[in-house]
Amino acid sequence: MNSFSLEDKEDISIVLCGAAGQGIQTVEQFLTHVLQEDGYNVAATKEYMSRVRGGTNSTEIRISSKRVSAFVDRIDIFIPLNKTAIARQRKRITKDTIIISESELIKDEIDISKYKVIEIPWTELAQEIGSKVYLNTIAAGLIAELFQLDQEIGKKYLRNRFASKGEEIIQKNFEAFNKGCEIADTLISEKGLKIAIKKSSKKDKELLYNGASAVGMGAIAGGCNFICSYPMSPSTGVLVFLAKHAHDFDILVEQAEDEIAAINAGLGAAYAGARAMVTTSGGGFALMGEGLSLSGIIETPIVIHVAQRPGPGTGLPTRTEQGDLELVLYAGHGDFPRIILAPGSLQDAFYITQKAFNLADKFQVPVIILTDQYFMDLYYNIPPPDISKISIEKHITKTEKGYKRYKYTENGISPRGIPGYGEGLVRADSDEHTEDGFITEDLDVTRVKMVEKRLKKFDEVKKNVIPPDLLGTDKYKTLIIGWGSTFTAIKEALDIIADKEISFLHFKQVYPLHQKTKEFLEKAEKVIIIENNVTSQFSKLIKLYTGFEIKNKILKFNGMPFSVEELVEKIKKIEEV
């Protein structure tokens, strides 16, 4: 019965699918953490409905001999936990997919005899242990054993996870875990369900984080000490992360009454000397528009994290899209400089968020970090960031008598004082103002000079743009353009295509554009842009600032991220013409 063997695979994709509240996330958390600790490369992505109970959610866990960090369509092992699971994932289930399930859940949906089905009476087994709730731990044990997990790691995890529930519950979970292992052992010996994924050879301890935590860690390393926000999926994870670590790092975390309050509080805090941040999604950011513009005129730094989800309106609250680039680019009335960053990897998310605080402080401008639902929820193991490479750069000056908050300077950046630090008075004014911050209607001199002063800072910003990353040769024929969260899927797709003439240019700073952008584009015979939105917002931005029009576009806007396979197929199709 070798047909169940997965021994030839370098990379296994396991999908769990069930209703919200059934504990899929518990299994995901368990498997990613313990397998990672045991030395495997893991990655996990989620897709879920905007509901707390019921519906059909799924999680994909990849365990691989190489590093993995993107979503794939392929399912090697499928574990449906409710009756709608098969229907929901039907497109992805093939004759090669091993389905581990209770027959009750799948018999009406597929012809069991035609698929690689392994029937396990989960519910009955769980009930033998004491309750249906142990089903998750049995499933987790089963998968863990297929990977020959060091059982001590599994038990240690369970002990921690259920520590607050008491010894009896811990023991029950051990029993469930062992049950899962036993089943796996039979599957290995009787069905030949063998897996031969290699553990990684990395010596140093790796970190396993999701996008929300990576942004949160970057904020902590960036010196963030004030965050005020209003909950909104998918941005809340960052607020939760900072709240969780607030005590250790002296961070003031406050849930605002609305996003307008959040950004105004952020600016008030920054005016008084805090390193302030807000986190939100498109709808909440829309409410912050006036505050963004306020940051522009009062020249007060703020870091704004926008985790995108599909709009317009409430849109698809728990899904993904890169549809708010133009929103953050044009939001806020009047002209003022801004910086827009878009991390592609979890490492980027850390370094870029860290840097965002330094940039905001240095140029006294709003810095926006664009991520999305897919990125917030994406997990994979990464090498620990190198702390020696970063520093918290502060640009606050002690004021003297006669201090002028908006003093004209050569590069437009006025030394920033804060109230109570020095002898000077600090006047921040949302009205057009004089150098010392008083309201003015002197149009011909002061107004004009102040506008120019603020825009001069943009020239400085432009000298400090993070260059796009070029993956592949610089003698490319085809150049793929991507920004933000699509990085890992595009990279993996190109590894599979393995065409030396195709290179990939990824932008983690999308505004202002790096000065070499046009040069990169003009060198290519063919340029393809890949974006998770319907109008190709980034190619419009590129056209505006370089004059270069990108004709080939791969766009997706159904609320799901790109899978590696679909990118392979779509890139190949364009390459063939």
Next chain:
Amino acid sequence: MSKKNIFDMDDIDIAWCPGCGDFQILTTLKEALVELDIKPNNLVLVSGIGQAAKTPQYLNCNFFNGLHGRSLPVAWAIKATNPELVVIAESGDGCSYGEGGNHFIHTVRRNPNITNFVHNNMIYGLTKGQASPTSRFGMKTGIQVDGVILDPFNPLTIAIGLDASFVARTYAGDQKHMKEMMIKAIKHKGYALLDILQPCVSFNKLNTYQWFKERIYYLENHDPTNRLEALKRAAEVEKFPLGIFYVNEKPTFEENTEVYHTNKKPIYKRERDLKKFSEKFL
């Protein structure tokens, strides 16, 4: 104004109409600040937008002249970032109760140790005379051509209803009372609302000095710790009692927030410990 006050500014062009109640508020505020021995560089005046919101421009101190309606989130955040500062949010009735209504409600609940002076002229002054949330029923304006058909917003009952820490009302026409109220409000630990009845001589032809004079009276024999009694007095419609309606001593936002539980140092003065970062995450 007799002798020079440290909050006085030289050569300023004040944008208010002659006779406006805002002048009395400005003068009295400066006197109160001197009496409290507050240092200009230790004071931050936070305002929104409107005629009242121009007040900070005319005082020698730090200020944050922010957006219409948004003075309170700015003010509590400044105080929370540096509790050593004296923070006063000062704006108009439209700014504070209309555009900023949601912030008003939640700042009362948050109870930061800040003072809130609201110039209540029952009109939008800066935008030339539209109804404000506190405009009286029936008042005609260029927009409310048939008269206001909404009941007026009562900031005092709302604040007392939310169990605010300090709720008082004064009148720009009585500088002595106003100064006493300002001093008490600033000294109070916690969010202190002082609603200041202020005649707008240019656009509010209904609520004039005379109109207020006929309707104000001073709270006497009132126990400000009695919430129900405070509500009753604040709810009066025909008359406007002046004085302290309600005082409810309770911990402030800064005291309640964990960052200041043991360490009193303002957060902006603390250094991020990257070693601890490594220990925690790496």
